[in-house]
Amino acid sequence: MTFEDPGQALEWCDTEQVKLIALIRHAAGTGHDDIAWKLAGALGSYFLVRKHLAEWLATGRISLAAVRRTGDRGGEAWVLASRGTCYCDFRQALIITPVSDKRGKAWSLHALGRPNEARQAWSDALAIFKDLGVPRAAQVQARLTALG
Structure with a gap:
């Protein structure tokens, strides 16, 4: 799938977000841990841009458990870094609220x-x-x- 511009990609993510989150949960729940953590990781930038912090945090929890089950230490570091960014956004949100x-x-x-x-x-x-x-x-x- 390709998009003409970033705005079109964001619109697609806006439309498909609920399904993508369900897919992450389903993948993690059915032993497809690589798919679960990588899909969650792919959505991280979207969540950051749209400030969907709750969704980012929820998928981060799922992806961390999934990547740990795979034993992929590099992937685990990547997921933890993403979660750290999310938590920083929550702290910033608390400060500016x-x-x-x-x-x-x-x-x-x-x-x-x-x-x-x-x-x-x-x-x-x-x-x-x-x-x-x-x-x-x-x-x-x-x-x-x-x-x-």
């Missing part, structure tokens, strides 16, 4: 492994969304439930 963006702050804290702070930020975001009658309140409630 406006005080009023409780949801953004909550997601960044959660991704950085600070669930107690994330839980409070998600609770604050939920209260604001409910007050405003924003439909995203259900999504925020789901995140809180996932945090436990």
